[in-house]
Amino acid sequence: MIPFWEYSQCLEWAENHILIGTSFDLTLKNAKRFLGSIKKYYEFLQSQGKLADSEELDKAIKTTLFEEKWSKLLEAAMRISTARTAKVKNLQERMTQAGYMTLGDIAYNDITVTDAERAKSWFYDSK
Numbered sequence: 001m002i003p004f005w006e007y008s009q010c011l012e013w014a015e016n017h018i019l020i021g022t023s024f025d026l027t028l029k030n031a032k033r034f035l036g037s038i039k040k041y042y043e044f045l046q047s048q049g050k051l052a053d054s055e056e057l058d059k060a061i062k063t064t065l066f067e068e069k070w071s072k073l074l075e076a077a078m079r080i081s082t083a084r085t086a087k088v089k090n091l092q093e094r095m096t097q098a099g100y101m102t103l104g105d106i107a108y109n110d111i112t113v114t115d116a117e118r119a120k121s122w123f124y125d126s127k
Helices: 006-017 028-047 055-068 070-080 082-097 103-107 113-124
Strands: none
Touching: 006 028, 006 055, 028 055, 070 082, 082 113
């Protein structure tokens, strides 16, 4: 079974390899739809007795939701590493200072590809 955090890699791969029109735009809405389609496929496999459960996929789907709560994002980060948790706390502090109170304030705003790349680089940089 694929660990829940690896589904983000799947979404990043899809963005560069699956063409819908001219590209697969990796947005929160598309991520939920894509993971939902995988969930339906997993349910089919379970009904055929070919897959025991979809627990990890369910966790991945849940992480796209976070109920707009920092505590949910922090909980997910804690499962990965203390460094990742520190980065989420730092992000929360910065966003609060900028007037963004919930994750929805971040997730539902348009950003440029450059902004997304800078954010990804900052978040995944282990320094």
